[in-house]
Amino acid sequence: MDTKKLRQKILDLAIRGKLVPQDPNDEPASVLLERIKAEKERLIKEGKIKRSKKTAKTSDTPHYENVPFEVPEGWAWCKLGDLAFYKKGPFGSSLTKSMFVAQSDNAYKVYEQKNAIQKDHKLGSYFISKEKYESLIGFAVQPNDIIVSCAGTIGETYVLPENIREGIINQALMLIRLYYRDIERFYLLYFDFILKEEAYKESKGTAIKNIPPFDILKNFYIPLPPLAEQQRILDEVDNWMSLVDSIDSNKEHLESIIKQTKSKILDLAIHGKLLPQDPNDEPASELLKRINPKAEITCDNGQYRKIPKKWCVCKLVDICSFLSRGKSPKYSEDDKTYPVFAQKCNLKDGGVSLEQARFLDPSTINKWNEVYKLQTGDILVNSTGTGTVGRTRLFNTNCLGNYPFVVPDSHVSVVRVLKSICPQYVYAYISSDSIQEYLEENLAGSTNQKELYIGVLENMHIYLPPFAEQQRIVARMEELFSTLDNIQKALEA
Numbered sequence: 001m002d003t004k005k006l007r008q009k010i011l012d013l014a015i016r017g018k019l020v021p022q023d024p025n026d027e028p029a030s031v032l033l034e035r036i037k038a039e040k041e042r043l044i045k046e047g048k049i050k051r052s053k054k055t056a057k058t059s060d061t062p063h064y065e066n067v068p069f070e071v072p073e074g075w076a077w078c079k080l081g082d083l084a085f086y087k088k089g090p091f092g093s094s095l096t097k098s099m100f101v102a103q104s105d106n107a108y109k110v111y112e113q114k115n116a117i118q119k120d121h122k123l124g125s126y127f128i129s130k131e132k133y134e135s136l137i138g139f140a141v142q143p144n145d146i147i148v149s150c151a152g153t154i155g156e157t158y159v160l161p162e163n164i165r166e167g168i169i170n171q172a173l174m175l176i177r178l179y180y181r182d183i184e185r186f187y188l189l190y191f192d193f194i195l196k197e198e199a200y201k202e203s204k205g206t207a208i209k210n211i212p213p214f215d216i217l218k219n220f221y222i223p224l225p226p227l228a229e230q231q232r233i234l235d236e237v238d239n240w241m242s243l244v245d246s247i248d249s250n251k252e253h254l255e256s257i258i259k260q261t262k263s264k265i266l267d268l269a270i271h272g273k274l275l276p277q278d279p280n281d282e283p284a285s286e287l288l289k290r291i292n293p294k295a296e297i298t299c300d301n302g303q304y305r306k307i308p309k310k311w312c313v314c315k316l317v318d319i320c321s322f323l324s325r326g327k328s329p330k331y332s333e334d335d336k337t338y339p340v341f342a343q344k345c346n347l348k349d350g351g352v353s354l355e356q357a358r359f360l361d362p363s364t365i366n367k368w369n370e371v372y373k374l375q376t377g378d379i380l381v382n383s384t385g386t387g388t389v390g391r392t393r394l395f396n397t398n399c400l401g402n403y404p405f406v407v408p409d410s411h412v413s414v415v416r417v418l419k420s421i422c423p424q425y426v427y428a429y430i431s432s433d434s435i436q437e438y439l440e441e442n443l444a445g446s447t448n449q450k451e452l453y454i455g456v457l458e459n460m461h462i463y464l465p466p467f468a469e470q471q472r473i474v475a476r477m478e479e480l481f482s483t484l485d486n487i488q489k490a491l492e493a
Helices: 003-015 029-045 053-057 113-117 130-135 181-203 227-270 284-291 362-367 423-431 433-441 454-458 467-492
Strands: 076-079 084-088 108-111 146-149 157-159 167-169 173-178 221-224 312-315 320-325 339-341 358-360 379-382 392-394 412-417 461-464
Touching: 003 181, 003 227, 029 076, 029 221, 108 130, 113 146, 113 157, 113 173, 157 181, 167 173, 173 181, 181 221, 181 227, 227 423, 227 433, 227 467, 284 312, 284 461, 320 454, 339 358, 358 362, 379 423, 392 423, 412 423, 412 454, 423 433, 423 461, 423 467
Parallel strands: 108 167
Antiparallel strands: 076 221, 084 173, 146 157, 146 173, 312 461, 320 412, 379 392, 379 412
């Protein structure tokens, strides 16, 4: 479930009057607008706000045409500029760091974006003198003003409490002063909604990149419900958002369970506990003697407590036809014919991709033996790189597309198993938590330059089942993982 879209849909229904039923006994919004207009005039007369030139020319009873949608009876359309006074912080040379003074009882606070983002009026260490404050009095804040972050995390709002320190906003803030505070919560709900809507139109995403210019912002239409209905809407929005929060929490919990379950499946698989053994299977020791007579079998009986009968323990190198780091390539910036597989091609979220690959200089192709060309079933292990070393992925030539081949660079190790060894099983084995911990414990180098030497992979012990059991284990894992992946997709749908 896309809870971000769900939240936006709830808000959309709220501002369209479709979230709660209307009450014919509610005082119409037109009466509320008259009170807001009267309060605005009072503030102008008291000199707390200035009448804009545009406001002075408009009719006392403006008529709004071409509104975005129909609203219920008793609602009224107005513009954001009808409801509040707006002010951006001082720009340019009006306020610079050279003007700041030390904190004292006589100093005035400069409010910053972090005050809005972290919802804390006490944050900040910038102050100005009384003289400077008086020269910038037009940017002064008052209790109950709304400040909006216009830099960093854009669009965060904060209502200043009663006990704030006198001061001004800086250039990274916008000040909003409502003419009528009873509409504050509904106004903020709509303000947040319209900013996300505008951001989506601009970027096809939810990140707000810019606050719309004043001339545009103040002319945004707002559907205003009766005051009593505003409260019912806000209560219902709170109920729905609480439910969505619960969904998010449960979703994260379930995602964690899915991840843990996959890890447990891998652990059971490599210890022979995922499914029962078949006494008719050829013992793994006989398989190993047949495919590699020189292999050193550490254990080939059921007395080894960690593995079942007919399993054996050997070194990884003994079941490989090719086990090596890649080479340091000479790259071409122009020719895009021969890709090189690097650490970043082992994707963080799973799978492999050549989208970010660089390309070989064509003149060096002959330096790459055929054995270095990656094949389906190759297991690729990142061997350097903080945060990525040990990352293991299974290669398939399907990712080549139109490329003739791909070769690994020196930061990636290739594990290519012998025939009659199931590469998917070996991939699962190396990907398991216990083996990943083993690799982590055996890294060389400094903290910031960790490296997985090829010898660590070569000498790594592997619990080897009979070939038929390898295949059954892989099939069962794929079945279980598919079910878990379907659950994951359902969460994201």
